[in-house]
Amino acid sequence: AICxxxxxLGHWYEDARGARVPGMGVLDxxxxxxxxxxxxELVTVPLVEGLTQPLSGFENHGGGTILGEDAAPLGRVIxxxxxxxxxxxxxxxxxxxxxxxxxxxxxxxxxQRATGMSLPPLEVPGVAQLRAERLSGVQLP
Numbered sequence: 073a074i075c076x077x078x079x080x081l082g083h084w085y086e087d088a089r090g091a092r093v094p095g096m097g098v099l100d101x102x103x104x105x106x107x108x109x110x111x112x113e114l115v116t117v118p119l120v121e122g123l124t125q126p127l128s129g130f131e132n133h134g135g136g137t138i139l140g141e142d143a144a145p146l147g148r149v150i151x152x153x154x155x156x157x158x159x160x161x162x163x164x165x166x167x168x169x170x171x172x173x174x175x176x177x178x179x180x181x182x183x184q185r186a187t188g189m190s191l192p193p194l195e196v197p198g199v200a201q202l203r204a205e206r207l208s209g210v211q212l213p
Contacts (some may be wrong), residue, residue, distance in 0.1 A: 073099075073162065073163070073164035073165070074164070074165060074166070074167065074168060074171060075131075075132070075133055075165075075166055075168060076133075077164070078099070078101070078103075078137065078156065078157060078164035078165065078166065079095065079101075079103040079135055079137065080095050080096060081095060081096050081098050081099040081101070081162065081164060082095040082096075082097070082099045082100075082101035082102055082103060082137070082157075083095055083097050083099075083100070083101065083102050083140075084102055084103075085102065085103035085104075085135060086103065086104050086105060087105075088105055088134065090105075098159075098162065099143055099157050099159050099162060099164060100139065100140030100141060100142035100143040100157075100159060101137050101138060101139055101140060101143050101157050102137070102138050102140075103135040103136065103137045103138070104135065104136055104138070105134055105135060105136070106134060106135060106136035108134070109132065109133065109134045110131050110132070110133055110134070110166070111131065111132045112130070112131065113128065113129075113130060113131075113206065114128065114129050114130065114131040114149060114155060114166065114167055115127070115128050115149070115150050115206070115207060116128075116146065116147025116148055116149050116150065116154075116155045116156075116167075117147055117148045117150065118146065118147045118178075119144065119145050119146065119147055119148060119154075119158075120144075120146060120147075120158055120163070120181070122181045122184075123147075123177055123178060123181060124177065125175070125177045125203075126150075126207055127146070127147050127155075127165075127167060127171075127174075127175045127178060128167070128169070128174050128175065128203065128206040128207060129165065129166075129167020129168055129169040129170075129171045129174060129175070130167070130168045130169035131155075131166045131167060131168065132168065133166050137157065137166075139154075139157055142159055143157040143158065143159040144157070144158045144159065145157065145158070146158050146163060146164070146165050147165075155167065161185060163178075163181075163182065173199070173202075174202065174203065174206060175203075176193075176194070176196070176199055180193070180194075
């Protein structure tokens, strides 16, 4: 799930007019307006078993998502807070950009979970260069 779909999978979200909109309730999350739009490059340290490389994407959202007891963060945003939610088989993030093309390890994890098969890494020309460009200038822990 990416961006607004993360919010829709939660219990509810509050829109910009202050109306509470019911969600699907499959993620233990709620979302409130944060008073400003978060727009720009996003880099996180993954907190999901099976992911070891930083995740990158482009975020553009006005909501601040609060995780309940059953949801865990997808990653720790470097120098900010957390991004996304993970609960059971659902992985959700605010990272656009496109998240799976920018983060082949995340794409592989999703495919492994969906198929039950361990997949060998796929070398795609240009991906390493794209990741290096997007991660340049970010102080990784």
